Amino acid sequence: xxxxxxxxxxxxxxxxxxxxxxxxxxxxxxxxxxxxxxxxxxxxxxxxxxxxxxxxxxxxxxxxxxxxxxxxxxxxxxxxxxxxxxxxxxxxxxxxxxxxxxxxxxxxxxxxxxxxxxxxxxxxxxxxxxxxxxxxxxxxxxxxxxxxxxxxxxxxxxxxxxxxxxxxxxxxxxxxxxxxxxxxxxxxxxxxxxxxxxxxxxxxxxxxxxxxxxxxxxxxxxxxxxxxxxxxxxxxxxxxxxxxxxxxxxxxxxxxxxxxxxxxxxxxxxxxxxxxxxxxxxxxxxxxxxxxxxxxxxxxxxxxxxxxxxxxxxxxxxxxxxxxxxxxxxxxxxxxxxxxxxxxxxxxxxxxxxxxxxxxxxxxxxxxxxxxxxxxxxxxxxxxxxxxxxxxxxxxxxxxxxxxxxxxxxxxxxxxxxxxxxxxxxxxxxxxxxxxxxxxxxxxxxxxxxxxxxxxxxxxxxxx
Ligand SMILES: Nc1ncnc2c1ncn2[C@@H]1O[C@H](COP(=O)(O)OP(=O)(O)OP(=O)(O)O)[C@@H](O)[C@H]1O
Ligand SMILES: [Mg+2]
Numbered sequence: 001x002x003x004x005x006x007x008x009x010x011x012x013x014x015x016x017x018x019x020x021x022x023x024x025x026x027x028x029x030x031x032x033x034x035x036x037x038x039x040x041x042x043x044x045x046x047x048x049x050x051x052x053x054x055x056x057x058x059x060x061x062x063x064x065x066x067x068x069x070x071x072x073x074x075x076x077x078x079x080x081x082x083x084x085x086x087x088x089x090x091x092x093x094x095x096x097x098x099x100x101x102x103x104x105x106x107x108x109x110x111x112x113x114x115x116x117x118x119x120x121x122x123x124x125x126x127x128x129x130x131x132x133x134x135x136x137x138x139x140x141x142x143x144x145x146x147x148x149x150x151x152x153x154x155x156x157x158x159x160x161x162x163x164x165x166x167x168x169x170x171x172x173x174x175x176x177x178x179x180x181x182x183x184x185x186x187x188x189x190x191x192x193x194x195x196x197x198x199x200x201x202x203x204x205x206x207x208x209x210x211x212x213x214x215x216x217x218x219x220x221x222x223x224x225x226x227x228x229x230x231x232x233x234x235x236x237x238x239x240x241x242x243x244x245x246x247x248x249x250x251x252x253x254x255x256x257x258x259x260x261x262x263x264x265x266x267x268x269x270x271x272x273x274x275x276x277x278x279x280x281x282x283x284x285x286x287x288x289x290x291x292x293x294x295x296x297x298x299x300x301x302x303x304x305x306x307x308x309x310x311x312x313x314x315x316x317x318x319x320x321x322x323x324x325x326x327x328x329x330x331x332x333x334x335x336x337x338x339x340x341x342x343x344x345x346x347x348x349x350x351x352x353x354x355x356x357x358x359x360x361x362x363x364x365x366x367x368x369x370x371x372x373x374x375x376x377x378x379x380x381x382x383x384x385x386x387x388x389x390x391x392x393x394x395x396x397x398x399x400x401x402x403x404x405x406x407x408x409x410x411x412x413x414x415x416x417x418x419x420x421x422x423x424x425x426x427x428x429x430x431x432x433x434x435x436x437x438x439x440x441x442x443x444x445x446x447x448x449x450x451x452x453x454x455x456x457x458x459x460x461x462x463x464x
């Protein structure tokens with residue numbers, strides 16, 4: 001029925017045209033009335049059918065989907081429209097009919113050919129069958145076709161569309177997916193590796209921090225020793241002066257006595273001086289003894305890290321005594337308030353270190369040269385916790401750095417003796433050793449406030 005190309009006409013086309021012309025000639029060639037009428041309308045009908053067929057043929061020839069027909073006996077191409085020929089790289093339908101491989105050899109994968117045959121034999125048709133086929137130049141194209149078997153006519157007819165884009169897209173997608181998987185696997189490996197490195201770094205940092213805390217503690221102890229020396233100097237010095245004055249007067253008295261000229265009045269003067277001197281010596285030796293006692297306790301606490309029962313306020317008092325030299329140099333006033341009887345079972349050494357760090361910070365950061373600061377420490381307690389409320393009236397901690405001051409190595413005095421460890425050590429001691437919390441606030445009236453707590457009984461079975 002169809003032809004390979006618009007230019008050519010098949011045999012039946014020629015004969016139907018000739019038949020119409022013949023009918024018309026007969027109708028016009030003097031046939032009797034009724035016959036002429038029949039012949040005329042047959043010729044018109046034939047022409048109309050032919051026009052209709054031509055239109056259909058043109059539609060199929062020019063359809064935007066490949067249409068083909070192959071022989072059931074040898075698989076040869078019997079018909080191909082333009083799209084079908086172009087799809088497989090043929091110049092024209094005629095080219096494809098003349099040169100296209102028999103359908104059995106058109107498949108790239110014989111398994112696809114067999115599957116197609118199996119289905120079409122079973123169902124009489126295939127719908128949307130995907131296959132890879134050879135083009136004229138031997139390249140491969142992915143197509144999707146649907147076809148129906150017409151055994152009574154000995155052919156198979158169907159449509160074919162280009163599926164290459166979809167296959168390419170699918171392959172690209174698959175490749176992208178594989179690439180992505182590869183990437184995510186290598187990312188996972190990198191993350192695991194990085195995590196391992198980071199935990200190693202954290203471990204090293206923790207160790208460094210521990211060593212720094214140790215070093216800081218030693219430095220504080222060094223300061224304490226200097227404080228002891230300075231504080232004891234005064235009473236010992238007074239004692240020595242009084243004792244040497246007494247010794248001098250005693251020698252004089254002895255000489256007078258040996259010379260036999262000792263008068264009662266001279267003896268009385270000596271006794272008065274001796275009493276005064278011994279009172280002074282005694283008082284100052286006591287004072288020195290007390291100082292040694294309190295220093296000893298603070299020093300032992302600071303180095304031993306033992307927990308024990310102690311009264312919070314008196315303990316802080318003795319700590320302030322040991323820090324007096326530094327405080328006096330700066331001429332700041334320190335006030336300590338609270339109940340003398342408030343007792344805790346905790347680590348006094350850690351507490352001493354925290355308060356020392358806060359005090360040192362006030363001295364270093366809060367005041368300008370020559371300022372006379374006021375530092376206030378309040379102690380109070382509830383059932384579980386004791387609270388130390390530490391305040392200075394210096395320049396305060398600016399809002400923009402407040403969130404960072406407890407971080408290790410954060411300092412605003414880098415290059416001027418600040419290492420940025422004081423508050424981070426205080427934070428760790430409060431939260432880990434003392435069992436409390438610490439925060440920094442900006443009080444209404446200015447200055448800095450550090451409020452921290454410590455457990456009243458750090459562990460239940462502590463030896464007190
Ligand atoms: N009382 C305070 N008044 C004002 N600023 C303070 C006060 N206390 C701490 N700061 C600020 O917090 C920062 C961190 O304090 P931190 O004690 O951790 O380190 P540092 O004192 O600078 O160094 P280090 O204590 O190691 O000698 C300080 O550099 C300072 O800017
Ligand atoms: Mg500090």
